[in-house]
Amino acid sequence: MDFQEFVNNIEPMTCVISVEKFSDGSYGNIRLVAGNKAYVDSIENPENISSNQMLKNKFIPDSPYENYIPKDLNFEAACYQCAIMKKPFHTYIHPERYSFWIDMYMMPLASSEPNKGYCTYTQEFTMEKNSERMSNLSADISAAVLKTSFKLKGTKDFKKSMDEVLADIREICNADRCCVFLTDFKERKCSVLTQVIAPGLDIKPMEVHMRENAVDFFDIVETWPDTIAGSTCLIIKNESDMEVLKARNPLWHASLMKADVDSLVLFPLEYNDEILGYIWAVNFDTDNAMRIKEVLELTTHLIASEIANYQLMNQLRIMGTVDMLTGVYNRNAMNNRVDWFIRSNEKKPDTFGVIFADLNGLKQKNDKEGHGAGDRLLKGAAEILNDVFYDGEIYRAGGDEFMIIDCEIDEAELVKRVEKLRRDSEDPKNISFALGYYFDGGEGDIRKAMRTADERMYKDKERYYALYPERKRK
Structure with missing residues (x-):
């Protein structure tokens, strides 16, 4: 011809x-x-x-x-x-x-x-x-993509839906293991979102493999974009392909050999030109490689979109419930928690403690050293409260005032921790708090607990400034 x-x-x-x-x-x-x-x-x-x-x-x-x-x-x-x-x-x-x-x-x-x-x-x-071009699919590919779409869209339990989708993908690939990684290239971090292992296989969870790896696993992850080499994915089917991988990426190749990987599929999860993570399958049905590629080229778009939406909602939730300066919960989260105690029909803790902690000296610090120094003081205060009440919920109620709800502590331990924090506050070198607390032994009255703890905190502040009048705010 x-x-x-x-x-x-x-x-x-x-x-x-x-x-x-x-x-x-x-x-x-x-x-x-x-x-x-x-x-x-x-x-x-x-x-x-x-x-x-x-x-x-x-x-x-x-x-x-x-x-x-x-x-x-x-x-x-x-x-x-x-x-x-x-x-x-x-x-x-x-x-x-x-x-x-x-x-x-x-x-x-x-x-x-x-x-x-x-x-x-x-x-x-x-x-x-x-x-329209993307939807030009064969019947079996369309069915697989639609199945993924139905499971992800409108789900109330993102993690459960991702587990189900990944289980379907593992079956399509007939792989030993499928895993979804989340990546943060700015912070150089990666984590396992979900993984599925074929029934009956005794394989270490991916988190264990990452910990036991000779190098920081992100050192391997950050090589993947270059290893994919501008293509849509990486598919290793046989020894010849593995030799190509070895030449491109000896570090990762050595890791795969240690994990007894003979074949793999690796797809980036991209959204708005940003890599959110990767999905991979190891030791898969290589005779079905092209169909697997077609399915994943489309389902990864859906998965990446849902991950982006999930991360956005998490960020909004954090912005709505976390104080951006100190990292503890904010007043909005505190109000929601108090409202839960008052109105929810869910089972409440049998006992709980409420502590109010007002930071002494914030105004003086701001006036003398500037608001940057005041912000550092607030951060330090939040760190101390997190250390002392490690089993509690720390809230920044506003300004220089914090509230802690601790549902794990008994009364004797509560008193012990408050008194130690109060003694530490006497030292002018330390961050100082005025403190008030209330232990609810079974009444379940959060409003009474807050009111009493707040009153006691103000009495403690009066006591503190009576002892140290030179430290009183002006």
Whole structure:
């Protein structure tokens, strides 16, 4: 067949690809045999949106594809499926290395050469994500994506829904383990959001593996973007792929070998061009790799969106309940907690203590050293209260006043801690509090407890300034 004449009769950007086939079923060189004018322009024409993102800008027929894009195991797998296995392939993706989305179609071609297969590769670019193109799916892929969507949308228990979705993904992959990591590249932190292990397998939880790793696990996580190398994901199916990984990332490769990983799928979870985390599956059904890739390319968009929404809601909840300066609960959270004690039908604690702690000397500190020094004093006060009442709920009631509700403490221990804090407050070198408390032994009257603790706190403040009149605010 005259491949050049063949592609010249196709209007969209199209080339013919050859895949070298070995007797053991593996493959060798993948080459761009011929391209029509539209395809060649995508490489050579500087006005084409893809031209400036190619490794070389001169198309030479029958050249290795790596002359134009970095080695991409996902692209190779698609070429192999189409050219050697004779299965058509279609996907709509946004590789990280490009500024555009690619709608790609691959069709197998007949070959008279026993050691070489051929296929066509046709592509279209869109600058923005096109939802209609993304929804052009086979029935089984659509069913898997819809199942994920239904489980995530409108859920009241995000963690439970994520567990269920990940269990479905593990079954699709037929993997030993699936895991979702959350990442914070600014703080260099990562954590396991959820993980699922195949029934009957004795595998260490991912948290244990992370702790036992010879290096800080984030040192490995931060290598993943470069290891994915501008593609949409990383899929390791066999020893040959593992050798590619070893060359790219020896640190991670060593970690995987230690964990007895033979194959893996790794997808970034991106939202608004920010990596929120990763989803991965290890020791999966490699014969089903392309279907797994198609499912995850879409479900990861849904999962990332829900994670972003979950994190946003958490941030809003924190902003609504946490005092941003001291890190303890704010007055809004205190009012909600008190309202719970008064109105909720849920079982209340059998006993509880209420402590009011008013910070002495804040006004003087602000007046003499500025509000920055006053803020540091408030932070220090909150740290002390957290240390002393480690089993309680610390609230900044307002200004220089804190309230603590402790449902775990008995009366003797409460008195002991308050008295120690009061003695420490006598030392002018220490942060000083005026303190009042009330222990409810079973009445369950939060308003009485607060009123009494507040009255006692003001009496303690009067006592303090009577002893140390020079420290009284002016």
